[in-house]
Amino acid sequence: MAFFSKLKDRLFKSSSRLEQGLEAIVEDGGEEEAPQPPAQAPEPSPVQDSPQPEPVPQPDRPQQHEPVEATAEQPKGMLGRLFNRSENRNVVRRALDDDMLEQLEELLIASDMGVDTALRVTANMAEGRFGRKLSTQEIKQLLAQEVARVMEPVAKPLPIYPKRPQVVLVVGVNGSGKTTTIGKLASQFKAAGKKVVIAAGDTFRAAAVEQLQVWGERAGVPVLTAPEGSDPASLAFDALTKAQEDGADLLMIDTAGRLQNRADLMEELAKVVRVIRKKDETAPHNTLLVLDATTGQNALSQVETFRKLADVSGLVMTKLDGTAKGGVLVALADKFGLPIHAIGVGEQIDDLAPFDPEEFAAALTGLQS
Secondary structure, three states, X not given: OHXXXXXXXXXXXXXXXXHHHHHHHHHOOOEEXXXXXXXXXXXXXXXXXXXXXXXXXXXXXXXXOOOOOOOOOOOOHHHHHHHHHHXXXXXXXXXXXXXXHHHHHHHHHHOOOOHHXXXXXXXXXXXXXXXXXXXXXXXXXXXXXXXXXXXXXXXXOOOOOOOOOEEEEEEOOOOOOHHHHHHHHHHHHHHOOOOEEEEOOOOOOHHHHHHHHHHHHHHOOOEEOOOOOOOHHHHHHHHHHHHHHXXXXXXXXXXXXXXXXXXXXXXXXXXXXXXXXXXXOOXXXXXXXXXXHHHOOHHHHHHHHHHHHHOOOEEXXXXXXXXXXXXXXXXXXXXXXXXXXXEEOOOOHHHEXXXXXXXXXXXXXXXXO
């Protein structure tokens, strides 16, 4: 719940864009409706005077307090107070017609949900509701339900296998947050009782090695390094050998940030995979692609390329706190169906959490908890 609150607080660019857009769509052509007065109980019909039966004596009982009936002045709990408060406001409603659906599609596409996904989501929202008058809150709820439905099948934690060491290869483009993600995951696995080893395979960037070493010291996890400019495939091979000798549960291998349009760098990544398979033909057991949410639709092409070269098994989405393009995660789930293991909304250790589709959908659409 704490992460959900943080997610809602920090996913402000995407949620505010969607929220403002939904409000504008409903108000454009909508009508304000006054709140409906509460239904009055029917007056009891008059009855003829008739003899009243004599009261039957009751045995003595311990004195009890009479229940207090809820009245309009005494709403029934928190939900009652919320409903009473909303009833005091005029609500704008708009009929769900073709024009409104087109505006919803354009809004979702602008939020980087993609054309195909936006069309599918709005079609599902309209099914059985076409022509009905809906409020902004009702539209938000429908949208959140559809987003959660799309993402439910891909919300899966990183699987842990009995194979030791389990090799986790982490890939992605420059600046996507690979190094930080590895540090956070290693720290979390170590806290869960796993013996973890990190291989600093980004041998071309000294800062990445130093950053991993800081995380390793913080988590009590060894970080294996090589001289700057060394062959990353050779380091990965040596790290796997060391992890096997030490009986490690997990070996997490960092890789240099690669642009998907650089064939030479992508071939080097393929070499890393080939070399570690000489040591363990089943490795890597997981290949995590770390994506930067601020790249929007470019994330789709990154997934396409890395899947071909590194057989990506799952995704981690970072930097959701700094983008108005959070809808791209919905497009990724809809198009590829790859497991989304975790999302990140900051730099602290607890800013990376397992992906929860309902929490994400509520935060993205601006629903209140």
